[in-house]
Amino acid sequence: KQEVTQIPAALSVPEGENLVLNCSFTDSAIYNLQWFRQDPGKGLTSLLLIQSSQREQTSGRLNASLDKSSGRSTLYIAASQPGDSATYLCAIDNYGQNFVFGPGTRLSVLP
């Protein structure tokens, strides 16, 4: 059974810092991986989707990498802003039937 973990559980940084969020998974036979953002009391917003054949994806200040062999993905946020404060979740797609989420990293960016 696929298990997904995320480190750190919480992170507080001053505005402007570059930061890295980590996601680990136990079964490397994944279809793809997706990073989401969740604001308090709100739904999830997809940030980046990495297909299993890809190594990384970029969108603006966000860059996500995928290393299937080691069971790891990282989300890099450049020049963090207070508006980036949210919980970040990674999710593994096990071939379309089940989408397994990590527990999330709660990020606070201080002005």
Add this chain to the structure above:
Amino acid sequence: EAQVTQNPRYLITVTGKKLTVTCSQNMNHEYMSWYRQDPGLGLRQIYYSMNVEVTDKGDVPEGYKVSRKEKRNFPLILESPSPNQTSLYFCASGTRGLGDTEAFFGQGTRLTVV
């Protein structure tokens, strides 16, 4: 605008009183799914549907029912709610799965069972 719409957003009910949470998507997605989110347990899948009239259990299906009679709608039914079903519920949709392309989530339904 592409969206997944859940109703109601907030619901307080009593133990044993049947309720339905509706979910509708306007993207012609084949795949829809329900999740519940609890502190310390994260998001867990309840049921999913690969297409009309095709549904299957997720990780925590006990106490829930679903139906998929139309492509756009995927209601979640609690026949006899209990306090342990107090949670934040999310509906999601995607093309062939939630990871095939960008997944879309509803805004959530916060359910309290007393």
